[in-house]
Amino acid sequence: METKARVLIDCNDAKGLVYKISKVFFEKDLNIDSNREFVDKESGRFFMRSVVTGIFEPDELLNELKAITPEDADIKVIVPKPKKIILMATKESHALGDILIRHADGELDAEIECVIGNHNTLEELVRRFDIPFFCIAADGMNREEHEEKVMELINKFEFDFIVLAKYMRILTPKFVNAYEEKIINIHHSFLPAFIGANPYKQAHERGVKIIGATAHFVTDDLDEGPIIAQDVIPVNHRMGWREMQRAGRDVEKVVLSRALSYVLNDRVFVHGNKTIVF
Amino acid sequence: METKARVLIDCNDAKGLVYKISKVFFEKDLNIDSNREFVDKESGRFFMRSVVTGIFEPDELLNELKAITPEDADIKVIVPKPKKIILMATKESHALGDILIRHADGELDAEIECVIGNHNTLEELVRRFDIPFFCIAADGMNREEHEEKVMELINKFEFDFIVLAKYMRILTPKFVNAYEEKIINIHHSFLPAFIGANPYKQAHERGVKIIGATAHFVTDDLDEGPIIAQDVIPVNHRMGWREMQRAGRDVEKVVLSRALSYVLNDRVFVHGNKTIVF
Amino acid sequence: METKARVLIDCNDAKGLVYKISKVFFEKDLNIDSNREFVDKESGRFFMRSVVTGIFEPDELLNELKAITPEDADIKVIVPKPKKIILMATKESHALGDILIRHADGELDAEIECVIGNHNTLEELVRRFDIPFFCIAADGMNREEHEEKVMELINKFEFDFIVLAKYMRILTPKFVNAYEEKIINIHHSFLPAFIGANPYKQAHERGVKIIGATAHFVTDDLDEGPIIAQDVIPVNHRMGWREMQRAGRDVEKVVLSRALSYVLNDRVFVHGNKTIVF
Amino acid sequence: METKARVLIDCNDAKGLVYKISKVFFEKDLNIDSNREFVDKESGRFFMRSVVTGIFEPDELLNELKAITPEDADIKVIVPKPKKIILMATKESHALGDILIRHADGELDAEIECVIGNHNTLEELVRRFDIPFFCIAADGMNREEHEEKVMELINKFEFDFIVLAKYMRILTPKFVNAYEEKIINIHHSFLPAFIGANPYKQAHERGVKIIGATAHFVTDDLDEGPIIAQDVIPVNHRMGWREMQRAGRDVEKVVLSRALSYVLNDRVFVHGNKTIVF
Incomplete structure (x- = not known):
């Protein structure tokens, strides 16, 4: 039976990489559905994402690719299946709600394991979709204590990604490092x-004419992780900051869902503080 | 004979302002071609721009409007005529060239008095349009000395606005304050x-997915003056910073020309660190 | 007690309209929170939307405004309260779901009376939000018979607007004329x-580089009613039409919700085949 | 000495194409600077654009690639050099001027052979840039006679592309077919x-909220050729059609220059009525 796989290769650049990789595909009689490569000249790093179909063992393909790529190569052969995600949110429902609707619609190739809130404001909404909601309030706890309880809960699940859908608490390095690039x-x-x-x-006070939103991987540096997607909308002098906020929510939810769709489809490579999005 | 005028009013808000102002227009039998108002609630400031036509003396209209508005009111009655502008640039031609072409085309309601460069790179381009070009090189001078020579030249002209079309030198507070909001x-x-x-x-290093440009009035605070116009374009991982720069030039020139068209049409109010653009 | 009202005036242009209207506001001691006017020169039509607060009887205000405007004037004095809407949809959930989420969030100033589907695909989703869902299947009926049943149902409700959130059936002139501008x-x-x-x-076959969505009032002419809002996103050669469709859904839902927010806030005037959106 | 070339391959899809092509590159010891492929599933057509550097004879490379690709393959090995272009325009200067400025700036990898106008309105502007201007007025001629004179002139030049920078005459099939995809x-x-x-x-009458511009190859079908680039800007009810036209010019010139930059860099494949833009 035919297998379909996404092949992701991230390694130092070297002459003949495309040749050697496509030779493996050819000799295994695979069809290439799509193929994208990029070499970052500054760092001399090679990135490739191919979607291949054929009759093959994913592990064998992985081993053959390892044999012909540089030793440092990070290679993945992924047979697509719904990824497992955990959502975290605080009080605002627009970003979370958008993901819930898309999920209910079958648009997201993902299973939502649960939603974790630090308030119970969103519980009603989440329950409407028959998804487990856990509230871990931070009252009377310091940041470390609260996070420990959150991590305890998270670690009960298997998951691929944690999505912060307007989770309004700052995460400690301990938390962030425990789930790197996730x-x-x-x-x-x-x-x-x-x-x-x-x-x-801030935007209102500065008098900008455009506002935006940014979806990014979370790293130690607050708001400094690799950017996955961004978008903007125009604003004007008639809008107070609350109106900007309201308008901005439409951008936030679209950008987050776009970024989520990229990672669920294995289209994103993290390279230092940047992303390559194929 | 009919006169057309742009009436700009900037004053503390008070009940009945629109009534009192429109009463003046009505009693002078003026037609209102367009009318826009805005009240900034935070500061309690009222802004209005009306275009009126009729048979009237601009000075009389001004006086009548002063009589019925708060004492602090800043009122202008402007009979449209081409504004005089001085362009300053360094080596890049895209922003300057765009203004020159628009000017040659009659699109800008402006007369270009001259172009001042700190290099002579752009002299040939400017001369093609029969516009005076002055090069004031900064070699061997400190910032103050150089600026003094520039100001000496500028002050020989009557002008409404100085447009920095990619003038790549930092201006001193002395210079900036000499030409406030200009x-x-x-x-x-x-x-x-x-x-x-x-x-x-910087944008390339940060790995952003969108870049932009900002046209603003210059104030003491470097890159912190009131924003007049902004726009953006998407970029991606394939672009090095030079390619971002090339792509960005299209946004720069369009944004600068847009902002210029706003000020030439008296559509911009400066309010603290912000603008109201009608 | 203070009353707030939206005053909408749509009449033939005449000298002194702003003066006369603002005089009424002034003499009733009303505060003008915001004020926008527009004159369509071609048709000589005047449009004004003011938000006023003060101590007044809306009906009295309406009468006083009628007394000083041309006879043909269409004037509304609206004390804001949630508008009642009926949603209609077929099988796709993105546009409907977005409205449901915004409604659940309290973002829409509206009460959803019910959702009417011509399939029961969306019933489960709608029930999650405790909103009545009615399925009126068209099986075995001609267009007129089906619509009659739909209208019978609709007419049991009081409502301000019917929102077609991807309702994929063509409406007859009878239906459209029964709910003009609604x-x-x-x-x-x-x-x-x-x-x-x-x-x-069609877009895929034509090879366009941008696709979009349009929210409009429905009139007799299919897809020809007054446009309320539009937006676009870039597409490229790699996208098949199904991918364009997927990408387009994000635009559709944002544009529909934007248009809905305009009409719920009484910001839209219909003028022939166009809209004025303040 | 190192040679750099753009390799363009357009052929029926077949298993192993990427492998065979990259094998040729590898065995000739070429570096791949960039590499993009696309397979149009509907038509089963394969497109590839590679930029390679190394020590090689372009003709030899071409022959080796021909030997390993399907017979129908359209292959080009292009050593980059400025392309020659002929500009045609009528009276409006914005699109033409933008190209002239970019050309003067060295931004376009092109030599402008001449500008041909059907009026002499733009002669002065073109002469400023020391570029030959020819006016072929259509007065007293029918379409065929006029075009014959234009073609006579065009055929005196060697050129890669004819750029219609707001040339407001309809071209006959004879003309269009003489310069296919050019x-x-x-x-x-x-x-x-x-x-x-x-x-x-038309846009004003329809009351659209967004207007745009489209750069395309010209074919027999008026306004129906393969689209290379498109962009849009928002408009509103306050704008008459002349203001839309003015605003639209900024989009027109940016879109035309963008499309021109794509073709000058050999980034565009024409595929039926569509383009693939790498």
């Missing part, structure tokens, strides 16, 4: 403009 | 992201 | 390009 | 909306 956040500004608290208020 | 700059980033030198390199 | 549709193309069936397939 | 036009609407005369007037 946490996706939506920041409510066009990063790197307006880092930090209440970006819409 | 200097328009194009900054090659989506401010307030990437303030300072080589924004495209 | 039916809002989202068309899945950048009208007037790709009128009719499967616009994404 | 004529690039900018149409002042978001095609396929508003085909034909005065699209801005």
Whole structure:
């Protein structure tokens, strides 16, 4: 029976890589459905994403590719299946709701394991979709204690990604490092403009004519992780910061869902502080 | 004979302002071609721009409007005529060239008094349009000495606005304060992201997915003046910073020309660090 | 106690209208929160939307405004309260789901009376939000018979607007005329390009580089009613029509919700085949 | 000495194409600077653009590639050098001027052979750039006679592309077929909306909220050739059609220059009525 796989290769650039890789595909009689490569000249790094179909063992393909690529190569042969995600949110429903609707619609190639809130504001909404909701309130706890409880819960699940759908608490390095390249956040500004608290208020005070949103992987540096997707909308002098916020929500949810769709389809490579999105 | 005038009113808000102002227009039998108002609630400031036609003396209209508005009111009755502008540039021709072409085409309601460069790179281009070009090189001078020579030249002209069409030198407070609300700059980033030198390199290093440009009035605070217009374009991982720069030029020139068209048509109010653009 | 009202005036232009209207506001001691006017020169039609607050009887205000405006004037004094809407949909959930989420979030100033489907595909989703769902299948009926049943149901409700959230049946003139200026549709193309069936397939075949969506009032002329809002996104050669469709859904839902928010806030005037959106 | 070449391959899809092509590159010891492929599933057509550097004879490379690709393959090995272009225009200067400025700036990898106008309105502008201008007025001639004179002139030049920078005459099939896939036009609407005369007037009458421009290859079907680039800007009810036209010019010139840059860099494949733009 035919197998379909996404092949992701991330290694130092070397002459003949495309040749050697496509030779493996050819000799295994695979069809290439799509193929994208990129070489980052500055760092001399090679990235490739191919979708192949044919009769083959994914592990064998992986081993053959390892044999002909540089030793440092990070290679994945992924047979597509729904990824498991955990959602985290606070009080605002627009980003979370958009993911729930898309999920209910079958549009997301993902299974939502649960939603974790630090308030119970969103419980009703989540329950409407028959998805487990856990509230871990932070009252009376310091940041470390709260996060420990959250991590305890998270670690009960198998998952591919944690999606922060407007989770309004700052995460500690401990948390972030525990789930490297697995946490996706939506920041409510066009990063790197307006880092930090209440970006819409900052944007309003600065008198900008455009506002935006940024979906990014979360790293140690607050609001500084690799950017996956961004978008913007025009604003004007008639809008107070709350109106900017309202308008911005449409961008936030679209950008987060776009970024989520990229990672669920294995289209994103992280390269230092940047992403390659095929 | 009919006169057409743009009436600009900027004053503290008070009940009945629209009534009192429109009463003046009505009693003078003026037609209102267009009318826009805005009240900034935070500061309690009222802004209005009306275009009126009729048989009237602009000075009389001004006086009648002063009589019925708060004492602090800043009122202008402008009979449209081409504004005089001085262009300043360094080596890049895209922003300057776009203004020259629009001017040659009669699209700008402006007379270009001259172009001042700190290099002579652009002299040939400017001369093609029969516009005076002055090169004031900064070699062997400190910032103050250079600026003094530039100001000496500028002050020989009557002008309404100085347009920095990619003039790549930092201006001193002395210069900026001498021409308050008269200097328009194009900054090659989506401010307030990437303030300072080589924004495209900064943008590339940060791995953003969108770049932009910002036209603003120049104030003491470098890259912090009131924003007049902004726009953006998408970029991707395949683009090095030079390619971002090339792509960004199209946004820069369009944004600068848009901002210029706003100020030439008296559509911009400066309010603290922001603008109202009608 | 203070009353807030939206005053909408649509009448033939005449000298002194702004003066006379603002005089009424002034003499009733009303505050003007916002004020927008527009005169369509071609047709000589005047449009004004003011938000006023003060101590007044809406009916009295209406009468006083009628007394000083041309006879043909269409004037509304609206004390804001949630509008009642009926949603209609077929099988796709993105546009409907977006409205449901916004409604659940309290973002829409509206009460959803019910959702009417011509299939029961969306029943489960709608029930999650505790909103009545009625399926009126068209099986075995001609268009007129089916519509009659739909109208019977609709007419049991009081409502301000019918929102077609991807309702994929063509409406007869009888239906459309029964609810003039009350039916809002989202068309899945950048009208007037790709009128009719499967616009994404048409767009793909034509090889366009941008696709869009259009929210409009429904009139007799299929896909020809007054446009309320439009937006677009870039596409490329790699996308088949189904991928364009998927990408287009994000635009459709945002555009429909934007248009809906305009009409719920009484910001839209219909003027012949166009809209004025303040 | 190192040679750099752009390799363009357009052929029926077959298993192993990437392997065979990259094998040729590898065995000739070429570096691949960039590499993009696309297979159109519907038509089963394969497109590839590679930029390679190394020590090689372009003709030899071409022959080796021909030997391993299907017989129908259309293969080009292009050593980059400035392409020769002929510009045609009527009275409006914005699109032409933008190309002239970019050319003067060295931004376009092109030599402008001449500008041909059917009026002499633009002569002065063109002469400023020391570029030959020929006016072939159509007065007293029928379409065929006029075109014959234009073709006579064109055929005196060697050229790669004819760029219609707002040339407002309809071309006959004879003309179009004589220069297949060599004529690039900018149409002042978001095609396929508003085909034909005065699209801005059409757009204004239809009350659209967005207008656009389309750069395309010219074919027999008026305004129906393969689209190379498109872009849009928002408009509103306050704009008459002349203001839409003015605003649209900024889009027209940017879109035409973008399309021109694509073809000058050999980034465009024509495939039936569509383009693949790498």
